[in-house]
Amino acid sequence: MDVYQRIQIPDNFPQVSFCIVNLNARDYLRACLERLPLAASQITWEAIVVDNGSTDGSPEMLETEFPWVCLIRNQTNLGYTRPMNQALRKAKGEYLVQLNPDTLPEEGAFNRMYHFMQANPQIGICGPKVFNRDGTLQRQCRRSAARPWDVITYFSGLYKIFPNSPFFGRYLLTYLPEDEIAEVEAVSGSCMMIRRAVIEQIGYLDEQFFAYQEDSDFCFRARQAGWKVVYYPEAVVIHYGGLGGSRTNPYRGIIEWHRSYLRYYRKHLARDYCFLVNGIMYVGTGVRLGISLFRAFFTREKVVGTKKP
Known part of the structure; x- marks a missing residue:
């Protein structure tokens, strides 16, 4: 298939399919679904929720309060990537939106994203401006491909010292204005x-990633x-973060995050670097895994992956 070729979608199919993977995030999922009619008021859409064996009443809530949602019930926690592929394969829309259950899209957000992509056929993936619950930018919503130097400057904190420097701030693109449309290397799978x-x-998504890094x-x-791949700040979504599946088993989440980064690095980046750089990345990831598990053991707030500054 040629790049930019449009897929012919039957007239009775929706323009956008919202695909959500849920695990024990009932109240956040309810709020997210309640917001969709306002966020996508000018387009036709469907919502598909794959539930990963929730025990908090999520499936029953969906069947009672949102009978229009297509619900796929898994009996156990299958991670994120495999269930998301279940939803993506079920979806009928011309555009498919990966959406976390702990997100709140602002009014008209998906209207704007849809029309922006319709007007720009060279754009294959579009990510909105994502806010933390406190109203600050969730910087992971636009980022680089996480090459070694980018990762080193991020975890060493150099990007905070030189936030306006493209040399030190590449991972989270801190040198770019928050309200400027920009072509980037990756956006967040939260939306x-x-x-x-x-x-x-x-x-579809590569299922060797149980969860995390599948978006990168x-x-x-x-x-x-x-x-x-484009960051589109004219559409805004709030992402609470860490209130879905990773909260259920944070230690496994921490391990899977680091495992997934190593798989991503080996798959896409390792060939570009010498054995010394690769060795530093592998050892550094292992050390950081140990530190993350140690911190999680002694803190109430379990942080999976990178913090949402």
């Missing part, structure tokens, strides 16, 4: 709109295939 033509060309991997593959 990203994908053109169906991208999936038709490069396939997908963005990397899309860019390799010639598509643009």
Whole structure:
């Protein structure tokens, strides 16, 4: 398939499919679904929720309060990537939105994203401006491909000392204005709109990633295939973060995050660097895993992955 080719969608199919994976996030999921009619008021859409064996009454809440949601029930926790692929395969829309259950899209957010992508056929993946619960920018919503120097400057804190420097601030692109549309290397899987033509060309999410880094991997593959990945701040979503599946078993979440980064690094980046750099990345990731587990043991707030500054 040629890049930028439009997929012919039957007239009775929705323009956008919202795909959500849920694990014990009932109240946040309810709030998210209640907001969708306002966020997508000018387009036709459907919502697909894959539940990963929740025990908090999420499936029953969906069946009672949101009978229009397509519910897929898994009996156990299958992680994130595999259930998200279940939803993506079920989806019928021209655009497919990966959406976390602990997100709140602002009014008209998906209207704007849809029309922006319709007007720019070279864009394969679009991510909105994502706020933390306190109203600050969740910087992971636009980032680099996490090459070694970018990761080192992030975890060493150098990006905080030199936030306006492209040399030190590349991972979170801190030198870019928050309200400027920008082509980036990756956006956050907490909310990203994908053109169906991208999936038709490069396939679904890579299920070797149990959870985490599947969004970075997908963005990397899309860019390799010639598509643009764009940060679009005219659409805004609040992401509470860490209130979905990772909260259920934070220690496993911490391990899976580091495992997934190593898999992502080996798959896409290791070939570009010598054995010494690769060794530093592998050892550094292992050390950081140990530190993260140690901190989690002694703190009430278990942080999975990178903090949401």
